[in-house]
Each structure stands twice: as C-alpha cells, then as structure tokens.
Amino acid sequence: MASSDDLIKYITQRVVSYMGTPKEERRRRMAKEPWSTRWFGMLPFSMSLWKEDVVEKTRKRRRR
Incomplete structure (x- = not known):
C-alpha cells in the first residue's frame, strides 16, 4: 500500500490540475x-x- 505522503501528493496534484482547468472545459468533460x-x-x-x-x-x- 502507498504511504500517506504519496497519497497526499496524488490528491494535491489532482486538486491543482482540477483548479487549473477552465470551468467550461470541466463542464464539457462531465457528460451525463x-x-x-x-x-x-x-x-x-x-x-x-x-x-x-x-x-x-x-x-x-x-x-x-
């Protein structure tokens, strides 16, 4: 299992990449x-x- 530092690093990267994308692009990707x-x-x-x-x-x- 991954250490807690790796998990925190992964979550931080995901949040930063999510916040870095424009709102319109995030909406387009989330097709229902x-x-x-x-x-x-x-x-x-x-x-x-x-x-x-x-x-x-x-x-x-x-x-x-």
Whole structure:
C-alpha cells in the first residue's frame, strides 16, 4: 500500500490540475450518461444490438 505522503501528493496534484482547468472545459468533460446505462450497464446496449441483428435476419429471409 502507498504511504500517506504519496497519497497526499496524488490528491494535491489532482486538486491543482482540477483548479487549473477552465470551468467550461470541466463542464464539457462531465457528460451525463444515459440512465439506462447508469442503472443496468451494457445490458440495454447489447440487447438493442441483438434485436437489430434479429430484425435484419428476418428481413433477409422474407426477401428470398
């Protein structure tokens, strides 16, 4: 485990770099993620990809 001096140094560096960035840039970086991703992770995204794949396959079968 890191010593307390290393931890204090790391925290100080993070705070100084945060204070050094302009407000507009800090706001831009903190983009809000969708609630579905925040609550359920990648599950909704993977299910949507799966659904698109199934729909595409059924459309191809109907065209034949």
